[in-house]
Amino acid sequence: MLLTAGCAWIPPGGKQAEFMPVPDMAHGLSEARETEPLTPRRAWPEDRWWRQFDSPELNRLMAVALKDNPGLKAAAARLRQTQAMARVEGARLLPFLDADVAFANERISENGVFAALNREEAAGANIIFASINPVSLRYEFDFWGKNRAALEAALGEAEATAAEQAEVRLQLTTAIARACFRGAALRRQLDLAREMVELRHELIELADTRFESGITSARSVKRANIALETAQKREAGTEDQLDVQRNLLARLMGTGPDETRHLFANPVTIPERIPLPAQLPIGLLAHRPDLAAALHRTEAAAHRVKEAKARFLPTVDLTAFVGVNALRLTTKGASSLANVLFSGSSFAYGIAPGLRLPWFEGGRLRGELSAQRAEHDGAVELYNDTLVQAIQEVADSLSSWRETRNILEAHRRLLVSQREDLDLAQTRLQAGLDDRRTVLRSRHAVLNQEYVLKSLETNQLVAMTDLIEALGGGYTNNADIARPQSIAD
Template identity: 65%
Template sequence: MRLFKPVIGCLFLISGCAWIPEGDKPAEFMTAPSMDHALSEFHEKQATASLERWPNERWWQEFGSSELNSLMANGLKDNPGLKAASDRVREAEALARVEGSRLLPFIDADADVAYERVSAHGLFAALNRKEAAGAHIVASKINLLNFRYEFDFWGKNRAALEASLGEAAADKAEMADTLLRLTTAIARSYFRGVALRHQLDLATEMVKLRQDLLDISETRLRLGLDSVDPVKESSINLEQARKREALTRDQLDLQRNLLAKLIGKGPDSTQHLFLDKVNIPRDLALPDKLPLELLRHRPDLTSALFRAEAAAQRIKEAKARFLPTIDLTAFAGVNALRLTKGASTLANVLFSGSSVAYGVAPGLRLPLFEGGRLRAELSAQRAEYDKSVELYNDTLLHAIQEVADSLSGWKESLSILEAHGRLMSSQRKNQELAEDRVRAGLDDRRELLDRRHAVLEQEYVLKTLETDHLAARVDLIESLGGGYSKEIEIIQQLIRHKPEHPEGFDLYKWLIFSQKE
């Protein structure tokens, strides 16, 4: 019976708190769409496929370029955008520690000394002897222990901590996404620069061929063997070749400057690049359940998932604000007060046993009416959660689209490259035939130079197609997450358990469900 009355009193107090409104049905996570049709032809060509064949952390090493490896090392060390992302991670982790501190008691100490003149017309003088009026007082207080603790009965502080941990994990995933975008941008720019350097050599050789053709046409004009028309045509072709050479050189400089910016250096640091040979990987292996496994390999998907989990915890925190807050404060120390004429004895009195002071103060606060603020905050957090879930769904669809597009691009670029290889073979045979006819005296040197120029023209196009194929490979690596699966284990350690959504969903199954297969 003694416990019955306090329990009834607590229930009465809780019932008097602000009521928690019912929300609309929360947004739901989308399941990974099927990609069976897009993957069917790849699985037919590749009998076995495993996650080990996914891009690794240093995927750029498969291209066999020491220059590219050096650029990546500099970019990972000096790129300002990547440094800013790292700073955001440190900031989020620090904020998570701030939220975690709310689960622990606050203990501090304080001391102060005050000098005061008592007003002759104030309340203190009116209630005490007349001698107190106009008196000068010195007082001192030393609290060796101040204790404050908020009991987290409803999980408000715990939810705030979980939300901060989720936001820190999302920032870390976004940093991995920034790293992925940086490295793929460096690779594409480098491959384009290598192609342009070869194209510049080809353009220079084509200028020489056009100059030789112009010289021959001018000689034949002087000898009366030809009219002026071949000279005009050769002059036009020569200027076009020079124009192409200048444009190629300009584009090469632009790529050097772009790479310098990406690696966080000045333009002079990339002036002697593009001397390495780049390997062109031909094989490709993909797992059988790509959409399912994709959720573990894409940093943007993981970031969106953690944002949604953080928003879910913010809902839980907002709901807890409708309930009573119970805390405890306590202090222990000494204090004393003396008239100024007796200030010399203050220290002796202050540290005497009779000056010891202590106190304990339990506290209870009820949010009975706050003008709708709590309901508005809860509504805002629910909307934030729905927005986060829909952002995740949109990111998932975008990821699937990127994979499908990159698979198609890689396949088509390979087909185009193979077709152009056959065209190159035909052009070289035509050049060899022209060489034989010149040696046999059946043709003059102009025909041979024209055939040679046609070969150089196709070699120029070949460099562009090789770059397109390498870029398609990088696009595929980027769409598959670029080795992010190595990082996911570190991020998962930030979350010590799998909390459930306060509205009834288990969000973390979307992160680890691939382990159930």
């Protein structure tokens, strides 16, 4: 029968999707190491990478968010669900043992068929049945690996969900870091904006005095008022952006806005040197959670293809039971059954091997196999797309780190020159060569450049956070996925 069945015909698949080769970016890495203070390291970033910024506020925000963020809790729930489903699939490889007890008491009608055939014994009598099977066994022999493939697919889904949870954690922590960096800079900028408003008030007073003395025209007073309004507008805008960052942090932490009202009391330290992994982009395959998730999805899809192909082959199973059972036709009630149920003559057992051959199912099996093959190809292409995106993000973040650092260093030199100009104006004021307006304007220029400096420092911190996120943020995949290989055919 096995030879003649050959079971249902398995259709050949088309050209299978292939994993793309990992792009090379050795030139970009060497360029970054030559021009930037980047220290190569085999394992970077570390798991709790935010500690390198030496910010107690940032550490506290991370601790609260990792504990209370609803999105992270939802990801953990999804992981528990997929792990439970893997246990369900794993149970198919084991025998099912259970016990059953049955009891039935049926009275025969005095006007029914049985009574008509045997009125003296059957009319009005009871049919009493009892069965006790302390051990019942059901087992499916997995000769073709169908159940094993289902288990491997479920385990792959669980691994993918675990990687997705790590991706949610990475996105959460980097979002908190960016908001914290921007908020800290805005808090310093707000102080600078308020100081610039005070300077503008002093310049208005000087302009009014000079106008009343007839030294200048009303136009100078008007210009001073316009400059004051501009400074006040900047102050209000900065305060509004600061509130936005505080509210964003409250949402990311899973708390209300009152919890973040008094944030940003302490500055954030910018690390002078940052490390890089020793190897890229091969290292991304083990340290990018989104890449790991995509790869585990392809592995799970490949096992689903194997499971779908195994459905074309025979299913062999075994059922067995051991117990006692008895049936009586009596008018004396259940007591007559109890006398014989537990006697040796009521002992019963059964063994029933089974074989099912899928000769014809209307195309259902071929449709399922085609769908699983398509799902596998889609998963492979999604992995390829994720890989290309990962390489782009690493390249962009390296470039952004390099350029923001260059801009920041140039602006610091500009600020030094601006402060030297302020010192010169103060010296000339003491010598009687300039008036107070020149000093105030030079002081305002310094404050304005310090205001811009905070934005540039934030850009560098954000660029570093982007690089950390692009490199996986400390995620580690224990699987050997340096070069993915398809297991579907």
